[in-house]
Amino acid sequence: MSTTQGPADSRTSPEMEDLEDLFDTAPCGYVSAGADGRIIRANRTLAGWLGHDVAVFSGKRLQDFLNIAGKIYFETHFAPLLRMQGFFHEVALDLVRADGSTLPVLVNAEERRDAAGQLRFVRVTVFNATDRRRYERELLQARTALEELNRTLEARVVEAVEARLATEDALRQAQKMEAVGQLTGGIAHDFKNMLAVISAALNLTERRLRTGGDVAPFILAARDGVERATALIQRLLAFSRRQALVPVPVDPNRMIAEMVDFLRRTLGNGVQLRTELAPGTGQLLADSSMLENALLNLAINARDAMPGGGELVIATANRLLGVEEAAGQRVAPGPCVTIAVTDTGIGMTPEIAAKAFEPFFTTKGVGQGTGLGLSQVFAFARQSGGHVAIRSAPGEGTTITLCLPQLPAEAAGPAHDASGAEILIVDDDPQSLSLKVEMLSGLGYAVHLARSAVEVQDRLASGPGIALVLTCADMRGHGGRTLAQDLARCRPDLKLLVTSPAAGAGCPDHLPWPAPLDQLAARLQALLDPAR
Structure with a gap:
């Protein structure tokens, strides 16, 4: 060696x-x-x-x-x-x-x-130490990458959640537009009929006035045509827009009766629609647009479950929800109103029925459904303090029942008279302004006028007793919603009511317009005297 x-x-x-x-x-x-x-x-x-x-x-x-x-x-x-x-x-x-x-x-x-x-x-x-140094370098790189990952994790989670919410919102909107699309076939025909009724009633009224005859039947016919057209517009806007949702007392029997023609047009000739509306059904405290949307979703799902046609029954009833059942559904016990939608379609297996209310679950083919219709119904029921149940079997059809809390009788009663208060009306349309003045004056309110947002501050200064501002959402320039938000900041004590065919988010309160006189009176009363 x-x-x-x-x-x-x-x-x-x-x-x-x-x-x-x-x-x-x-x-x-x-x-x-x-x-x-x-x-x-x-x-x-x-x-x-x-x-x-x-x-x-x-x-x-x-x-x-x-x-x-x-x-x-x-x-x-x-x-x-x-x-x-x-x-x-x-x-x-x-x-x-x-x-x-x-x-x-x-x-x-x-x-x-x-x-x-x-x-x-x-x-x-x-x-x-060649291997050890390489390992240390790799460990250092991995540690650096992990620190960077942790540093950006929160931001990436927020970004992912926002992207998921945006996707879900887009799908919900697509589902709404899908529902609107299924209505378009009969909309033109419906409007043509409504306008024909209004036009004929006005012509006959004008002729009868020349001879001094009774014009009341023609006025009623014209009013009916306007109300039907207004209801149709509001439903379409409610389904297609992202609008602020406000719970109000709702008579489910009346709502369903008003939706019958609308639903028949949607369901087509192959489905026979029948209603069983129990007399004396109480009122609900719910968002009327959401309730209509829920019923429309249930009707469309029922129609799709009957490809060869069949019968669809919408039934209402009063029911007392017991303590045990309420605990099982995680809702409050007490009186409730049920709305059951029953079809004679193909039915569901227990496995499919158990998943029916899950978001994005659908048995329809690709491009034929978003899987959000029943999940929206479920969410609406929960948000309204109620629940929804499903009963189905293959070949025996399906029944989906909404169970919503009944509004106490004293809360659903007529509004207390609060006339005499001072109200500022803001509108840049002379005819609309004149109509609102007549309506509010007839209800006994002291009325102030402003034809633009610029005039509002002067009118408020000269009328210190003004308790409420009634403004139009669609004014030119400084719109009613912007005006409402400005007033909410500088005069938080001032009551605000915005009129629009379908008011958007950001309004303190809104009223679909045109509105019947009794509905306008009720909304003004609720704002001016909420304790009654």
């Missing part, structure tokens, strides 16, 4: 040869250095790592195999440490190979002294 100490003694024992072989072929580098730091002996493992012959190490120092920065670092840090404490462990250094490349290593050094305390030599152990 060739070492820096010269040829081996021919009388070397086998045990010594084994030890020398172990020293030279160990999986780590070994170096013995004298008290002056000069290398006495190095093993073949270290020599092979650095691409040198073992003889190259003789008389040199370990620092000679470091680059300039490594030499300085070793002399200023680890050489003094070795002198002071006699050892150092796992010092990370880079040794320079014969070809100029570097080898990352971990170095341990420890002094060996004799019994008198004199330094005999320094044993240096060198470990190849």
